[in-house]
Amino acid sequence: MESFSVGMQSFGMTILGLLKSEDVRHALVVVVLAFAASSFVTSILRLVKLYFYDPIRISRIMAKQGVRGPPFIPIVGSAHEIGAFEKSFPESMPLEEHYGLLPTVKTQFHLFFPRFGQRFIYYRGPQVKLVSRDPQFAKEVLSLKYGFFERHPDDVAMLQNIVGLGLDNLTGEKWAIERRTLNSFFYQDVLKALVDDMVSSCECELQKWEEACRLGGAVEVSVEEDLNTISNNIIAHTAFSADREKAKEIYRTQRKYVSLLFESLDSGWYWIPGFRYLPTARNRAMTKLRARFDGLLHEVINDRKKAVKKGDSESYGTDLLGMMLAAASDSTDETAPEFNLASVFNNTKLFFFAGQDTVASALTFTLLQLARYPEWQDRARKEVLEVTADSDAFDSDAISRLKVVGMVLNETMRVYPVISSISKMATKDMQIGDLFIPKGLVMEVPLAAFNQDPEIWGEDVHKFNPERFENGVAQACTNPQAFMPFAIGPKSCIGKDFAMMEAKIVIAMVLRRFQLSISPNYKHHPCHSLLTKPKYGLQLIMSRRS
Ligand code: HEM
Numbered sequence: 001m002e003s004f005s006v007g008m009q010s011f012g013m014t015i016l017g018l019l020k021s022e023d024v025r026h027a028l029v030v031v032v033l034a035f036a037a038s039s040f041v042t043s044i045l046r047l048v049k050l051y052f053y054d055p056i057r058i059s060r061i062m063a064k065q066g067v068r069g070p071p072f073i074p075i076v077g078s079a080h081e082i083g084a085f086e087k088s089f090p091e092s093m094p095l096e097e098h099y100g101l102l103p104t105v106k107t108q109f110h111l112f113f114p115r116f117g118q119r120f121i122y123y124r125g126p127q128v129k130l131v132s133r134d135p136q137f138a139k140e141v142l143s144l145k146y147g148f149f150e151r152h153p154d155d156v157a158m159l160q161n162i163v164g165l166g167l168d169n170l171t172g173e174k175w176a177i178e179r180r181t182l183n184s185f186f187y188q189d190v191l192k193a194l195v196d197d198m199v200s201s202c203e204c205e206l207q208k209w210e211e212a213c214r215l216g217g218a219v220e221v222s223v224e225e226d227l228n229t230i231s232n233n234i235i236a237h238t239a240f241s242a243d244r245e246k247a248k249e250i251y252r253t254q255r256k257y258v259s260l261l262f263e264s265l266d267s268g269w270y271w272i273p274g275f276r277y278l279p280t281a282r283n284r285a286m287t288k289l290r291a292r293f294d295g296l297l298h299e300v301i302n303d304r305k306k307a308v309k310k311g312d313s314e315s316y317g318t319d320l321l322g323m324m325l326a327a328a329s330d331s332t333d334e335t336a337p338e339f340n341l342a343s344v345f346n347n348t349k350l351f352f353f354a355g356q357d358t359v360a361s362a363l364t365f366t367l368l369q370l371a372r373y374p375e376w377q378d379r380a381r382k383e384v385l386e387v388t389a390d391s392d393a394f395d396s397d398a399i400s401r402l403k404v405v406g407m408v409l410n411e412t413m414r415v416y417p418v419i420s421s422i423s424k425m426a427t428k429d430m431q432i433g434d435l436f437i438p439k440g441l442v443m444e445v446p447l448a449a450f451n452q453d454p455e456i457w458g459e460d461v462h463k464f465n466p467e468r469f470e471n472g473v474a475q476a477c478t479n480p481q482a483f484m485p486f487a488i489g490p491k492s493c494i495g496k497d498f499a500m501m502e503a504k505i506v507i508a509m510v511l512r513r514f515q516l517s518i519s520p521n522y523k524h525h526p527c528h529s530l531l532t533k534p535k536y537g538l539q540l541i542m543s544r545r546s
Pocket of ligand 1: 486496
């Protein structure tokens with residue numbers, strides 16, 4: 001042992017001696033410079049491959065199979081043409097053209113289907129995207145029969161700051177473990193127990209509207225903001241038992257982040273390699289917002305853990321957060337396969353977004369349609385009054401009997417799908433139907449385009465007609481699988497029943513109390529901001545029902 005340490009000492013002395021020699025120092029500088037140069041060259045080659053070689057290679061493979069698209073413009077892709085077209089739209093579009101959702105929400109479908117036929121490719125940054133009008137093709141992709149699809153790394157990076165690396169961004173074994181763990185919160189008997197909490201979480205905002213009506217008769221209300229607050233209250237309360245003010249701040253911070261992200265995407269700068277890491281004013285603001293957002297979520301989780309540690313609480317509780325903490329191991333390793341504390345954080349982040357903005361979007365457009373079509377407003381209200389007798393004391397049985405409300409919701413999600421497309425990247429070469437799909441090609445499933453297809457919905461496709469859902473989705477169209485507001489397949493929405501229950505409760509509570517019509521100040525301009533949103537909010541005239 002002694003001889004070993006003497007040996008090590010003499011080795012150290014030799015190295016020190018060498019470092020003092022001028023020649024060796026020069027040699028070291030040369031090695032470091034060579035290493036830096038080779039890393040630089042490797043990075044450049046990687047960028048060239050990502051932004052030039054791969055898109056050109058993939059588009060050639062698709063062109064050989066007769067699938068064409070707009071010209072390839074490196075880095076910005078098709079953003080310029082799409083952006084220019086979007087900007088040509090007036091602030092306020094005619095309401096009669098409610099079916100004209102595609103031009104502003106999915107401009108690429110509106111522009112390229114007529115130009116290139118039933119399927120086309122276009123470019124988004126380094127991604128080559130294939131859009132096919134064939135619902136069977138969509139089914140193959142979403143059913144993940146081949147297990148060969150996942151989100152493009154760029155999309156994961158973009159969404160990670162908003163929804164974390166939770167269920168939505170996972171695949172494979174880790175996804176399966178997390179999905180199994182989270183599923184238990186969405187069992188029917190658990191959901192049934194949430195009805196009262198959903199009602200009380202909605203009550204507060206509706207009282208605000210009632211107060212305004214009491215003072216002013218018929219009043220204008222900016223409904224979108226308040227619906228966001230309602231769904232924020234509901235997810236924060238039912239899933240996290242979170243403090244209302246904290247939940248509001250989480251929502252505000254997240255929303256501001258999304259709006260800056262979309263500014264960056266729309267400007268085209270986002271796609272310039274490395275740009276998102278530069279300390280520009282916008283990037284710094286986004287980093288700050290993300291840190292605040294993450295900090296607030298950690299507070300929600302830590303408060304619960306502390307309460308149990310201090311003995312204030314015997315268990316973590318029965319809400320979603322409680323269930324997750326009870327199931328989690330202590331590890332914080334995001335890459336570990338098991339459900340752990342990193343999974344708790346990531347899924348808390350995911351559910352605050354997925355459980356809130358989605359339902360708020362569906363509710364906003366449903367109230368728009370009810371205000372626009374008084375006959376459906378009356379019919380839905382009549383049903384609500386029959387089913388709920390004369391109080392807001394709903395139970396899950398009453399909610400399941402709200403058939404007309406369900407039809408109106410479905411038809412609204414057809415016309416204004418909350419999620420207008422779903423993108424999945426092929427991780428291997430494969431064959432789907434007659435098409436060879438090269439690794440790296442991104443399939444964009446055009447939900448919004450399916451919903452506007454006369455071959456699927458018939459000649460009245462552009463009419464708002466909830467009647468078509470009278471006998472369920474199967475009878476509403478020629479290909480029921482083409483209607484997938486919550487997606488299909490293993491990665492379809494885990495919160496579908498939660499969302500439908502919440503939406504029905506809120507609509508029933510609104511219809512019981514208020515008469516709705518559209519304000520002359522409303523500017524109709526549906527847009528895409530991760531989800532489908534009214535660009536300038538939704539202003540309705542509300543009056544208290546006598
Ligand atoms: C009207 C409301 C909603 C709509 C239209 C909707 C739609 C969707 C769609 C289309 C997907 C698939 C996305 C993709 O594959 O890229 C999805 C996934 C998901 N949704 Fe929803 N959603 C809604 C409400 C909710 C609610 C209320 C929750 C939670 C409380 C929720 C949680 C999730 C989660 C966790 C996933 C990822 C599932 C997985 O990857 O296994 N969603 N949703």
